Amino acid sequence: MIAATELARRHRLRWWEALPWIASLACFFAFPNYLAFGTQVLITILFALSLDLVLGYAGIVTLGHAAFFGAGAYTVGMMAMHWGWNEPISGLIAAALVAGAIGLASGLVLLRTHGLALLMLTLCTMALLEQAANMGAAWTGGFDGMPGLSFSKILGLFGFDVLYYRSQYLYALAVLFACFAIVRTLVYSSFGQSLTGIRENLLRMHAVGAPVRVRQVLAYTVSAALAGVAGALFTQANGYVNLAVLSLERSAGVMIVLILGGYGRLYGAFVGAIAYMLLEHVLAKAYPTAWQLGLGITLIVVALFARNGVIGIFDSLRRRIERSAR
Amino acid sequence: MVLFIVSVGLSVTMGLMGFVNLAHGGFAMLGGYAIVLSMKHWGLPFPAALAFGFFAVAAVSVVLERLLYAPLYRATELDQVLLTIGLVFTMIATLTLSVGPETQTVELPEWLRGQTDLGFIEYRTYSLALIVAGTALMIALWFGFERTRIGARIRAAVDNRRMAQSMGVDVGRLFTLTFALGSGLAAIGGGLGAEILGLDPQYPFRYLAYFLIVVAVGGLGRISGVFFAAILIGVLDFVLKIYFPKGGTLFIYALTLILLLARPHGLFGKKGTS
Amino acid sequence: MLETKGLCKNFGALEVAREVNFRLERGARHALIGPNGAGKTTFINLLTGVLPPSRGSVLLEGEDVTLLAQARRVKRGIARTFQINQLFRGLTVQENVCIAVSERLGVGGSMLRAAGRRADVLDEAARLIDMLKLGQDADRRIIELPYGRQRLVEIALALGLQPRVLLLDEPAAGIPSAESHILLDAIATLPKDIAVLIIEHDMDLVFRFAERITVLVSGAIFAEGTPAEIAANREVRSVYLGSALDG
Ligand SMILES: Nc1ncnc2c1ncn2[C@@H]1O[C@H](COP(=O)(O)OP(=O)(O)OP(=O)(O)O)[C@@H](O)[C@H]1O
Numbered sequence: 040m041i042a043a044t045e046l047a048r049r050h051r052l053r054w055w056e057a058l059p060w061i062a063s064l065a066c067f068f069a070f071p072n073y074l075a076f077g078t079q080v081l082i083t084i085l086f087a088l089s090l091d092l093v094l095g096y097a098g099i100v101t102l103g104h105a106a107f108f109g110a111g112a113y114t115v116g117m118m119a120m121h122w123g124w125n126e127p128i129s130g131l132i133a134a135a136l137v138a139g140a141i142g143l144a145s146g147l148v149l150l151r152t153h154g155l156a157l158l159m160l161t162l163c164t165m166a167l168l169e170q171a172a173n174m175g176a177a178w179t180g181g182f183d184g185m186p187g188l189s190f191s192k193i194l195g196l197f198g199f200d201v202l203y204y205r206s207q208y209l210y211a212l213a214v215l216f217a218c219f220a221i222v223r224t225l226v227y228s229s230f231g232q233s234l235t236g237i238r239e240n241l242l243r244m245h246a247v248g249a250p251v252r253v254r255q256v257l258a259y260t261v262s263a264a265l266a267g268v269a270g271a272l273f274t275q276a277n278g279y280v281n282l283a284v285l286s287l288e289r290s291a292g293v294m295i296v297l298i299l300g301g302y303g304r305l306y307g308a309f310v311g312a313i314a315y316m317l318l319e320h321v322l323a324k325a326y327p328t329a330w331q332l333g334l335g336i337t338l339i340v341v342a343l344f345a346r347n348g349v350i351g352i353f354d355s356l357r358r359r360i361e362r363s364a365r
Numbered sequence: 366m367v368l369f370i371v372s373v374g375l376s377v378t379m380g381l382m383g384f385v386n387l388a389h390g391g392f393a394m395l396g397g398y399a400i401v402l403s404m405k406h407w408g409l410p411f412p413a414a415l416a417f418g419f420f421a422v423a424a425v426s427v428v429l430e431r432l433l434y435a436p437l438y439r440a441t442e443l444d445q446v447l448l449t450i451g452l453v454f455t456m457i458a459t460l461t462l463s464v465g466p467e468t469q470t471v472e473l474p475e476w477l478r479g480q481t482d483l484g485f486i487e488y489r490t491y492s493l494a495l496i497v498a499g500t501a502l503m504i505a506l507w508f509g510f511e512r513t514r515i516g517a518r519i520r521a522a523v524d525n526r527r528m529a530q531s532m533g534v535d536v537g538r539l540f541t542l543t544f545a546l547g548s549g550l551a552a553i554g555g556g557l558g559a560e561i562l563g564l565d566p567q568y569p570f571r572y573l574a575y576f577l578i579v580v581a582v583g584g585l586g587r588i589s590g591v592f593f594a595a596i597l598i599g600v601l602d603f604v605l606k607i608y609f610p611k612g613g614t615l616f617i618y619a620l621t622l623i624l625l626l627a628r629p630h631g632l633f634g635k636k637g638t639s
Numbered sequence: 640m641l642e643t644k645g646l647c648k649n650f651g652a653l654e655v656a657r658e659v660n661f662r663l664e665r666g667a668r669h670a671l672i673g674p675n676g677a678g679k680t681t682f683i684n685l686l687t688g689v690l691p692p693s694r695g696s697v698l699l700e701g702e703d704v705t706l707l708a709q710a711r712r713v714k715r716g717i718a719r720t721f722q723i724n725q726l727f728r729g730l731t732v733q734e735n736v737c738i739a740v741s742e743r744l745g746v747g748g749s750m751l752r753a754a755g756r757r758a759d760v761l762d763e764a765a766r767l768i769d770m771l772k773l774g775q776d777a778d779r780r781i782i783e784l785p786y787g788r789q790r791l792v793e794i795a796l797a798l799g800l801q802p803r804v805l806l807l808d809e810p811a812a813g814i815p816s817a818e819s820h821i822l823l824d825a826i827a828t829l830p831k832d833i834a835v836l837i838i839e840h841d842m843d844l845v846f847r848f849a850e851r852i853t854v855l856v857s858g859a860i861f862a863e864g865t866p867a868e869i870a871a872n873r874e875v876r877s878v879y880l881g882s883a884l885d886g
């Protein structure tokens with residue numbers, strides 16, 4: 040008899056898991072002129088990672104994840120603008136709390152539905168927040184948003200501004216690392232396992248006596264909080280926030296990033312964000328239409344043939360090799 | 366009313382066929398372009414251009430349905446979302462490349478311009494024409510789906526695909542036809558609405574939320590539901606914009622949210638369609 | 640142990656349960672048989688709370704559980720298997736079993752400790768996997784297994800809940816007959832005071848296993864008794880058993 044070992048080993052750290060972090064640090068030294076762009080990539084990775092928790096693991100398809108990104112972004116923006124609260128780290132925590140609270144509240148009501156209705160409801164929630172931000176111009180700056188925000192030094196030590204790319208990048212990297220540690224722990228825990236159960240078969244999950252809704256709402260809340268952190272980072276790094284953080288484009292965009300990278304597999308967010316943003320950076324400015332065309336065709340191909348994204352392709356290759364080796 | 370005409374097509378594809386079709390606005394846009402351009406370059410009269418738009422887009426959609434949609438009927442919503450978003454990007458890029466990024470305008474024929482005196486009120490002729498067209502369309506569709514054999518077959522096929530198949534209905538062809546009809550309707554909506562909603566390559570995304578809301582509120586696959594929902598939302602939007610110039614849209618989203626929570630199948634939807 | 644009183648269920652005009660008064664005793668080995676569409680699966684759905692009854696009540700050890708949600712009934716010891724496999728298809732056999740075991744041990748919501756470090760869960764899962772002779776396939780995903788093996792996972796999931804009442808919906812359907820003894824052996828190892836209700840079309844298996852048989856026809860109890868009584872009952876023979884017994 041062959042004892043089952045895969046599950047007992049899965050959560051252990053593997054050597055290649057250090058690679059993304061080493062590479063990020065290497066980029067810091069190798070490309071000092073691209074650190075502002077690098078920061079945006081890190082933020083996108085975090086945002087995609089938060090989506091992975093609900094979409095990839097819990098199997099909740101949402102078109103409104105930007106709602107939480109925007110909530111976080113506006114939270115730090117408004118705190119800095121109106122209360123002069125510009126300490127970055129407490130700002131992140133506040134953003135996580137606000138976005139998490141919105142996630143909890145909306146999750147409690149929305150997750151009673153599923154399928155198309157849920158898709159629509161998440162979209163409506165985001166549109167609602169967008170309109171609220173648009174209307175409450177006195178607080179949010181309305182359509183123009185809040186430009187020219189500044190934040191104080193990180194831990195009182197490192198200058199932090201649109202101009203301080205270096206500390207910005209390292210700060211974003213540290214935050215991403217912390218959040219990744221949280222997501223990784225969750226995903227490999229029994230809780231994470233039960234989320235995959237919910238994704239794979241709802242009926243059976245009820246039949247083994249799991250409190251399905253509670254689990255979904257919890258996952259949704261944590262994911263919202265993380266997305267809020269990503270949004271807060273966005274505001275802090277760019278020094279502004281506007282309505283674009285709450286758009287359907289952003290929701291759809293992060294979904295595309297995650298899918299292209301591969302969802303439900305932790306590192307998909309990294310691969311997707313880096314590939315997408317690099318290509319966009321290079322192509323979108325020079326040939327915007329070609330970029331759109333390529334993106335469109337890629338999505339169609341992915342939907343039809345490669346549902347697990349780039350990492351998925353590697354995975355199935357690996358599996359095939361393993362099998363032929365056996 | 367324009368909302369209705371575009372959305373009803375979406376209700377047909379998404380509601381009846383149970384496919385998350387975010388590319389619907391794309392078909393409306395294609396239709397709009399076909400109509401506008403055929404008038405501009407070939408000098409087709411407006412009604413003929415509408416018919417041309419309908420058939421051209423229906424033809425295109427048949428190809429797309431067979432090639433792209435059909436393999437994903439049983440797939441997850443996520444795959445369907447991806448496919449259709451990708452399709453929209455492709456359509457936008459194709460149009461930008463071939464026609465250009467600028468906004469297209471419709472040349473309305475003489476008899477649709479100006480005002481009409483209804484006895485008690487002066488009204489824009491074109492708006493009146495739209496109302497008439499929309500109502501006629503609704504009646505025709507309702508009749509088609511609820512009262513004819515083809516309609517019954519489509520509904521049967523949606524309810525229980527295997528059962529319908531075993532009773533000798535060619536579900537694949539039926540779905541293709543249905544899809545073509547829905548897309549063709551979108552095309553007409555795009556053409557008729559170009560005057561009001563504008564027409565440029567960003568069209569599909571700009572109005573996506575609106576179309577979806579109308580369909581969701583009206584209840585999937587209910588022609589009359591979509592009709593009333595479109596009127597309701599159109600009127601609400603109009604009234605709220607007058608009284609709360611800024612908050613109007615907010616209320617619509619809030620209402621939609623509450624409504625969907627209370628009745629996930631839409632205002633006029635029946636239970637059991639999901 | 641598990642009891643129904645005047646249980647009724649309609650799907651529109653179709654009555655799939657009519658005034659069903661049924662008792663499953665502690666330690667029972669009970670079979671529920673009946674022609675296709677008799678309402679057997681629906682009856683299990685009513686017992687487990689997947690469907691709400693139109694009328695009547697379900698009692699567990701004398702306590703009314705009719706209004707309890709499915710998950711709560713599971714916690715009280717009612718487990719079931721599905722006629723058509725309902726598994727976590729993209730996950731491995733081991734993960735499938737672990738999910739069920741974690742829920743029973745109440746650690747399914749635990750967020751910090753890695754699932755692969757829970758020795759109690761892993762041990763119990765390994766025991767179940769062993770019992771159902773799935774050891775070879777423990778690390779394979781469900782979709783990679785033949786249907787018959789999947790069927791055994793289905794049983795393992797239910798056993799992982801350590802139920803007091805076990806409801807099996809055609810557990811042997813789809814298992815090659817050479818392997819169906821694995822299933823019977825697994826059931827035989829269950830503690831004696833567990834009540835088992837089995838729905839089965841294979842009369843051989845029913846008569847080997849059951850100490851009591853209930854015949855359901857068109858949603859109503861048509862006959863009930865020991866296997867010998869049922870086998871001797873002419874009406875049952877004519878409506879249902881027919882050739883199955885004569886042959
Ligand atoms: N959700 C439902 N809605 C409507 N009708 C249903 C539903 N579920 C089952 N039925 C019908 O109820 C009747 C009983 O179904 P059920 O599955 O309980 O039969 P069964 O005895 O398990 O049959 P089989 O031996 O084929 O498994 C069937 O006619 C079936 O079509």
Ligand SMILES: [Mg+2]
Nearest residue numbers: 679680681722
């Ligand atoms: Mg059955």
